[in-house]
Amino acid sequence: xxxxLSKKKLLEVVPLSWSTxxxxxxxxxxxxxxxxxxxxxxxxxxxxEKWLDDRRKNSPEEFQGKKPPVELRKYRPVKxxxxxxxx
Numbered sequence: 001x002x003x004x005l006s007k008k009k010l011l012e013v014v015p016l017s018w019s020t021x022x023x024x025x026x027x028x029x030x031x032x033x034x035x036x037x038x039x040x041x042x043x044x045x046x047x048x049e050k051w052l053d054d055r056r057k058n059s060p061e062e063f064q065g066k067k068p069p070v071e072l073r074k075y076r077p078v079k080x081x082x083x084x085x086x087x
Contacts, residue, residue: 002049004042013048 005013014021024030031047 001044001046003045004036005045005048006040006042010043010048014052 007018010021011018016024021030025032031043031051033041033043036042
């Protein structure tokens with residue numbers, strides 16, 4: 001084993017929120033934590049690095065997520081300011 005990552009170090013290495021990492025781990029899509037003591041968990045550095053390498057290798061060239069169409073955006077005036085039609 002190369003090394004172990006604490007939760008703090010894991011969050012420095014993996015650019016995701018804790019809730020996302022936790023969800024991925026529960027779904028079996030992220031390396032499993034293991035317990036050093038009753039109150040301390042860690043992740044194997046080698047497994048996390050392999051997971052990141054796999055994500056990079058399988059990453060699409062362009063964003064594949066859904067973006068709302070610009071023409072359907074609803075604009076609201078900012079609180080405390082007035083919008084004048086004559087401007």
